Amino acid sequence: MKGVRNIERIKIKEVAKKAGVGVGTVSRVLNKREHVSSATKERVIEVIKELDYQPHAIARSLSSKKTNTITVYLLQDFTGFRTNVVRGIQSELRKFDFDIILNCLDTAEEVKTLSKRIQNFYIQSKTDGCIIISLLPESKLKSDLIPKDYPIVLIDSQRDNLPSVYIDNVSAAYNAVNYLFQQGHRSIGYIMGVQSTTSGYERLLGVKKFYQEKGITLDNRFISIDHFTFKAGNKAMKRFLLQEDTNSLTAIFAVSDYQAAGQKSFKKKQV
Incomplete structure (x- = not known):
């Protein structure tokens, strides 16, 4: 029908063809890499907007090794304060085109598996890091299960070897x-x-x-x-x-x- 857009996903090859460039050039523009002239970059961005091209998140993560996603762990006692913290995290991350995956651990037994969950999320989802809200006093993160190059930030709790947002x-x-x-x-x-x-x-x-x-x-x-x-x-x-x-x-x-x-x-x- 006239005026109705084809809902099939636009492919990167179509963007490249319409912009008169190679697929690699479109990829470099999407991933904000160098070695693309200003004129070419503007032309590619125009075509992306015109075709309403939406890059496939999984495909991009495989090529760039980044997912632009952070896992947020919310531990027990889901009060208004903690839900507001989650909203604040999400609001700030959106400024940098990041999303969150919220993982709520409701029971003490689930909290005990935190280190293993972080490891599994890293391996399976390849999120770019995680934020843990209110790590319990008795909880210990097992260093042998957590990749050393995986960024972790604590909120409302403190451990000597991890960065934290915390009050005395x-x-x-x-x-x-x-x-x-x-x-x-x-x-x-x-x-x-x-x-x-x-x-x-x-x-x-x-x-x-x-x-x-x-x-x-x-x-x-x-x-x-x-x-x-x-x-x-x-x-x-x-x-x-x-x-x-x-x-x-x-x-x-x-x-x-x-x-x-x-x-x-x-x-x-x-x-």
């Missing part, structure tokens, strides 16, 4: 408690994160460190350990109110915005 959770929690004490608060409710996560474990460690250094006993009745969610903050406040001496609480320290919003919402309902 211990110091951050310590400083937060110290600030509350400077403001005159001594009876504080603590809404902490699950201890299977690096951030949850280390932030509670920061709280305990402060109390130990000051020689003060930490009242475990007013420590809630749960997921980094709105519901967890709500539930923590409900539990605190069932304790004796609840009225003595003068401050709440929640280790995430979601938990803080949950506890604040519960307090408003009680007013």
Whole structure:
């Protein structure tokens, strides 16, 4: 039919023929290699746009040894924070024409197989690297299974031999408690994160460190350990109110915005 485009995939040979160049020249333009004149490059790009040519991703990866794809591993406890991190990664990578393959490990047993999964993804999919979000404190990456030339970046966790995007959770929690004490608060409710996560474990460690250094006993009745969610903050406040001496609480320290919003919402309902 007139005006309806043939949906069959346009081949690189057709682009080369219409542009009046060889297939190799089109390939060099696609892979942004040198040794192509500006005039030729512009002509090839024009034809690519005109024909709506879409290079076959697998074929390109075989020739260039690159896939323009990064594997992102998301480990347990899929909170709003972590999903926002994934969105941020994807948004930034798109600026460089990269895509992500998201691999969610839901259980502790799946997390134990992380090193093997990285190896398999490298061998089978040939992704150009991987990002691991919230590697658990007890998790170890097995160096014998992971190719040495395979880039790995950690987010929200840290290992000595790997680059990471990370905050000092211990110091951050310590400083937060110290600030509350400077403001005159001594009876504080603590809404902490699950201890299977690096951030949850280390932030509670920061709280305990402060109390130990000051020689003060930490009242475990007013420590809630749960997921980094709105519901967890709500539930923590409900539990605190069932304790004796609840009225003595003068401050709440929640280790995430979601938990803080949950506890604040519960307090408003009680007013």
